[in-house]
Amino acid sequence: MRVLSGIQPSGRLHLGNYFGAMRPQIEMQTEHECFYFIANYHALTSLTDAEMVVEYTRQVAMGYLALGLDPAKAVFFRQTDVPEVTELSWILSCVTPLGLLQRAHSYKDKVAQGLSPNHGLFAYPVLMAADILIYKPQLVPVGQDQKQHVEITQDLQGKFNQTYGEIFVRPEALIRDEVAVVPGIDGRKMSKSYDNAIELFAPEKVVRKRIMSIVTDSTPVEEPKDVNNNAMALLRLIASKEETAEWEERHRRGGMGYGEVKKRLFELFMEKLGPARKRYQELEAHPEEVERILAEGGRRAREVAAQTMREVRKAVGLVTVRDM
Numbered sequence: 001m002r003v004l005s006g007i008q009p010s011g012r013l014h015l016g017n018y019f020g021a022m023r024p025q026i027e028m029q030t031e032h033e034c035f036y037f038i039a040n041y042h043a044l045t046s047l048t049d050a051e052m053v054v055e056y057t058r059q060v061a062m063g064y065l066a067l068g069l070d071p072a073k074a075v076f077f078r079q080t081d082v083p084e085v086t087e088l089s090w091i092l093s094c095v096t097p098l099g100l101l102q103r104a105h106s107y108k109d110k111v112a113q114g115l116s117p118n119h120g121l122f123a124y125p126v127l128m129a130a131d132i133l134i135y136k137p138q139l140v141p142v143g144q145d146q147k148q149h150v151e152i153t154q155d156l157q158g159k160f161n162q163t164y165g166e167i168f169v170r171p172e173a174l175i176r177d178e179v180a181v182v183p184g185i186d187g188r189k190m191s192k193s194y195d196n197a198i199e200l201f202a203p204e205k206v207v208r209k210r211i212m213s214i215v216t217d218s219t220p221v222e223e224p225k226d227v228n229n230n231a232m233a234l235l236r237l238i239a240s241k242e243e244t245a246e247w248e249e250r251h252r253r254g255g256m257g258y259g260e261v262k263k264r265l266f267e268l269f270m271e272k273l274g275p276a277r278k279r280y281q282e283l284e285a286h287p288e289e290v291e292r293i294l295a296e297g298g299r300r301a302r303e304v305a306a307q308t309m310r311e312v313r314k315a316v317g318l319v320t321v322r323d324m
Contacts (some may be wrong), residue, residue: 003032004137004171006039006079009056010047013063014197016182016190019237020143026068028141034074035135035301036064038294041079041086041127045120046110061290063200066280071293079131081298084305088130089123091316095159096126105148113193129153133160134305136169147173164315167308182237185214187230198234200273201280211266216258225251231261238268 005025007017028034040057047053057078069076079085101107104125111117125148132140132153140150150173157168181189184196191197198210214231227248236244247264250256283290310323 001032001139002135002137003028003034003139003141003174004036004132004135005034005141006037006042006131007060007064008039008042009053009060010043011056011192012059012197012202013200014190014192015200015234015237016184016197017063018067018200019182021141022064022067025141026064029070029074032139035137035304036069036074036076037079037082037131037301038077039079039131042124045118045124046115058287058290059201061294062280062283065283065290065293066201066276068276071297075297075300076293077297077301078294081294082134082302082305084302084309085127085130085134087309088134088312089127091312091318092129092133092156092160093123093126095163096156100152100155101125104152106145125149125152126156129156132171133157133168134308135301136304136308137171138169139174140171141174144175147175164312167311167315183230183233185210185230187215198269201277204270207269208266211269212259212262214258214262214265221257222254224254225256225258227251229258229261231258231265235261235265235268238265238272 005021007021013022025034025036038057038060040053043053043056047056061076061078064076065071101122104122106124107117107122110121115121128149129152132150133156140153142150150171154170157170161168184190184194185198186194186196188194188196198207202210214234216229216231217226219225232244232247232251235247239247247261306322312318313320313323
């Protein structure tokens with residue numbers, strides 16, 4: 001099956017990105033025909049610093065490659081290397097009911113968080129639908145909070161096909177129920193906007209400081225501890241089931257402090273991510289290699305997108321020199 005997924009370069013990569021999206025995406029590259037893109041058009045809805053858009057895009061690319069994404073197995077590219085998606089976004093907007101966008105949860109949530117209610121933020125689901133439909137994937141891995149965007153895409157796929165003919169494939173959301181919400185150091189969902197993230201590729205001292213800053217309660221050392229504290233929630237994601245069970249038993253017995261769990265969490269972080277962090281540094285030293293990979297991925301993705309757009313233009317009656 002063809003799989004399509006994207007990640008927005010709106011900040012530095014952290015453990016929430018890794019466990020919530022990156023690791024399962026990388027695992028899927030051996031099972032499916034995967035198209036993975038860096039959504040730098042989408043980043044403009046919340047990021048206005050041009051240099052940071054470029055830098056975060058580069059960091060996302062290096063992060064995926066360092067963690068094991070194989071450009072020989074998956075098509076890995078920048079969204080902006082396929083400008084056809086913006087053309088399709090406009091065409092889709094002409095069959096998009098206004099009420100469909102007004103009901104979008106993401107728009108309401110981001111405005112409530114203080115983001116300016118601009119048109120890009122409002123029309124985000126239409127561009128996302130174009131991102132998906134142009135490659136005709138069967139599956140779109142998303143978190144529960146993005147499920148509605150896939151449902152909107154399904155609505156637009158149906159409306160377009162009903163109006164112009166069977167051009168687009170209906171994509172289905174692939175939601176992995178076993179992927180838990182990754183808590184930040186304050187217990188809330190790990191997020192760049194909450195400033196509670198543990199970055200994947202930050203300097204070792206910074207990572208240690210963040211992990212040791214995880215918020216826990218003030219239960220005395222000798223007393224039993226709550227096994228569902230923030231440090232244990234993160235340790236469960238990294239440690240083996242056997243080690244996790246041992247730590248849970250130590251919590252119930254008492255006689256240990258939360259600091260011990262945090263120290264072990266740091267050790268596991270460095271053990272599990274050490275090779276990727278080394279690879280990331282190597283990629284930083286060779287930006288031309290990262291650019292070469294993205295450019296080749298963009299070329300491959302654009303071939304698919306261009307074919308889809310030839311079909312779309314013919315269906316809606318748009319004539320261009322490109323199609324003659």
